Amino acid sequence: EVQLVESGGGLVKPGGSLRLSCAASGFTFSSYSMNWVRQAPGKGLEWVSSISYGGANTYSADSVKGRFTISRDNAKNSLYLQMDSLRAEDTAVYYCARDNQVAGFDPWGQGTLVTVSS
C-alpha cells in the first residue's frame, strides 16, 4: 500500500524552528518528485515547496522562501521540511504529497499540525 506519514509538528514560539518529516512506503520513493502543502485553520490549500526526485531541484512559494528548506533522503525514503524564523501565519496542517508528474498529487499524507504561538 502506498503511504505517506508526516511527523514533527507541534507548538513553537514565533522566531523558532521546526523540522517536519514525511516517511514514504509502498513505492519507489526515489522516482518521484515530492511536495509540501499546508492548510491554515479554516482556510484553503497552499502549496509550500517541491523537490525533484533526485533532490537537485527545489522550489518554494514566496511566502516561505528564505525561511523554509525542503530536502529528501532517498536512502531513508524520507522527505523533510526545515522551517526557520516561524511566524504566527505559518500555523497550519502540513501535508506531504507525491507528485505523479502530469497525473497530479496522489497520495497525500494525513498531515501534521504546526502551531506558532507565544
Added chain:
Amino acid sequence: SYELTQPPSVSVSPGQTARITCSGDALPKQYAYWYQQKAGQAPVLAIYKDTERPSGIPERFSGSSSGTTVTLTISGVQAEDEADYYCQSADSSGTYGFWVFGGGTKLTVL
C-alpha cells in the same frame, strides 16, 4: 502572483448536477487538477490532466476545459459528495515544480 479563482460555495439537491468552475489566465496552456477534501480528512485527487479520472473515483465525477476556465462536474450528486473542492495548476511561468491552488469551493448537498 498567479491566481486561480473558484466560487466560494455551490449548493445542489441530491440527484442534481453540480458544476464547480476554476478560472486562470494560464489554464489554456497548463493542465488542471481537482481535489476533494472532506471534513477532517486529507485531500484526495479527483481529476487530473483536465479530464482524467483516477481509479476509485466514481464515474459521476468529470472534468472539462474551455479557454481560461476548467469545470468539475458531479452528475447525480450524492450526500457523500459534500466536501470542499480545490483546483490546482502549474504557475503561469510554466516552470514545473511551482504550483497554485484555487481558493476552494464548498459543495453543500441540500
